[in-house]
Amino acid sequence: MSLDVRRRSASERREALKEVLAEARACTRCAELAATRKTVVFGAGNADAELMFVGEAPGASEDEQGLPFVGRAGGLLNTLLAEIGLERSQVFIANTLMCRPPGNRDPQPIEIDNCHEYLLRKVELIQPAVICTLGNFSTKLLRGDPTGITRLHGSPEVLVLGARAVRLYPIYHPAAALYTPRMLETLREDFHRLPELLALGAPEQPSFAEVPEPAPEPAAQPQAHAAGGERGLEAGQLGLF
Numbered sequence: 001m002s003l004d005v006r007r008r009s010a011s012e013r014r015e016a017l018k019e020v021l022a023e024a025r026a027c028t029r030c031a032e033l034a035a036t037r038k039t040v041v042f043g044a045g046n047a048d049a050e051l052m053f054v055g056e057a058p059g060a061s062e063d064e065q066g067l068p069f070v071g072r073a074g075g076l077l078n079t080l081l082a083e084i085g086l087e088r089s090q091v092f093i094a095n096t097l098m099c100r101p102p103g104n105r106d107p108q109p110i111e112i113d114n115c116h117e118y119l120l121r122k123v124e125l126i127q128p129a130v131i132c133t134l135g136n137f138s139t140k141l142l143r144g145d146p147t148g149i150t151r152l153h154g155s156p157e158v159l160v161l162g163a164r165a166v167r168l169y170p171i172y173h174p175a176a177a178l179y180t181p182r183m184l185e186t187l188r189e190d191f192h193r194l195p196e197l198l199a200l201g202a203p204e205q206p207s208f209a210e211v212p213e214p215a216p217e218p219a220a221q222p223q224a225h226a227a228g229g230e231r232g233l234e235a236g237q238l239g240l241f
């Protein structure tokens with residue numbers, strides 16, 4: 001991903017995101033996952049969201065529907081979002097892995113590594129101000145550090161991911177909180193601090209003054225985006241609102 005992504009308009013970034021989606025749908029970097037998945041769960045929500053969530057990996061329901069967090073943990077995530085006055089259509093939800101690990105086993109380091117580039121491209125194109133990592137896997141991945149969620153939850157920090165500086169905010173994974181009332185209480189408290197974090201806006205971005213202006217793009221072809229498949233991308237997995 002080139003640094004000039006920051007100079008692109010929202011609609012250009014959205015088109016680029018659809019290209020990443022198309023690429024991801026054909027991905028076979030993890031042979032086992034590619035052979036066993038039903039769908040590639042790219043992520044869903046607002047392609048220009050201020051707030052992005054990163055979970056662990058799709059489960060059975062997500063694999064079935066091709067959408068993240070549609071099972072019980074997703075129900076809790078929806079409830080928590082509603083409590084702070086947000087809907088899924090206002091945020092973007094992704095995962096560390098886009099494919100379901102068979103039998104819901106843990107993601108393997110090589111799989112996380114294979115999928116990392118896709119996640120960074122999503123971050124660079126969506127340009128969120130806040131990334132809320134749900135649980136250990138995404139927190140350790142994006143911080144590049146093995147410190148666990150029990151120590152880090154509820155503590156925001158500024159991080160540069162690819163070309164984007166974000167406020168990273170680790171919280172417990174909703175699936176872990178489903179059956180543990182005390183963890184749910186902590187998750188809820190942390191979640192309710194999201195509005196104040198969002199109110200700070202994006203952190204100062206790293207300076208890339210040396211990046212030249214991109215060459216002007218050729219004029220759009222009127223028929224180029226009218227194909228059914230293209231509309232299918234918009235109406236389906238990306239759910240661009």
Ligand code: URA
Nearest residue numbers: 055056057058068069
């Ligand atoms: N758990 C996750 O981490 N991601 C999902 O999409 C669903 C459950």
